[in-house]
Structure formats: structure tokens, C-alpha cells
Amino acid sequence: MANQCNVIILEEVKASRTNGWTLCYQWCRYDYADDSKEFGYRFIWRWPGTKKLQAARGQARIPSVELLRELVAAAELAGWGDKRSADADEFEETFS
Numbered sequence: 001m002a003n004q005c006n007v008i009i010l011e012e013v014k015a016s017r018t019n020g021w022t023l024c025y026q027w028c029r030y031d032y033a034d035d036s037k038e039f040g041y042r043f044i045w046r047w048p049g050t051k052k053l054q055a056a057r058g059q060a061r062i063p064s065v066e067l068l069r070e071l072v073a074a075a076e077l078a079g080w081g082d083k084r085s086a087d088a089d090e091f092e093e094t095f096s
Helices: 065-077
Strands: 005-016 024-034 037-046
Touching: 005 037, 005 065, 024 065
Parallel strands: none
Antiparallel strands: 005 024, 024 037
């Protein structure tokens, strides 16, 4: 069975589209059912009107690298865009 997770949004910047959808870049705490916690960033869409988060199996479509960079820059300008999760150094660079 998967380890259930509750995501707590700690910080957010967003970009709204003309059709009402909003792309959000967030710094979050992931609280797992086994009482472990992790921190990290995510992109997620908010629905038009209700502004509820769109659960899309953990994926959000990013329309362009330009928009991605703008959101990351806005997070840095807001003072939280350079945070690091405790496990950030566990990854190897494997670009193809």
C-alpha cells in the first residue's frame, strides 16, 4: 500500500491565464502517514472560478520554459525561491 501524503502549501506564486486557469509554483511540506516529512517544490494548476487545486496524478503541464523561469524568479524575489530540501544532494545529474 502506498504511503498516504498530505501536502501543506507553505509559499506560492502564480500566473493567471486569460481563460481563468492559474498555474502555481509552490514550496510545500509533504506529511506522510508514517509521520515522516519532506519539503519540496511543485507546479500545480488551480481551476477557474473555484480556484481549487487540480489533482492531476502529480503532474502539471508547464506551457513554456519562459513561464517556468518567470515563476521561479518570482519565488526568488519573494524570498523563498532558493530553499533546499534536506535530501536535495542525494540526486545525481543524469542529463541525456
